[in-house]
Amino acid sequence: MIIIIIILLLLLYHIWNKNKNYIINFYYVNSFICFNKTKKCRDVKKELGEYHKYYSDN
Structure with missing residues (x-):
């Protein structure tokens, strides 16, 4: 619940x-x-790192 x-x-x-x-x-x-279909954990971490680089508030 x-x-x-x-x-x-x-x-x-x-x-x-x-x-x-x-x-x-x-x-x-x-x-x-x-990630659920094809990507490996390493690729997702790389993309999330790029995401934080472009969209971080700092």
């Missing part, structure tokens, strides 16, 4: 930030889909 509530809150958060973070959310979804 708690897990379902957390998932719903995350979905609401993504909808609320849809205009601002749509591309970033889409990138994460694609990363996990590709």
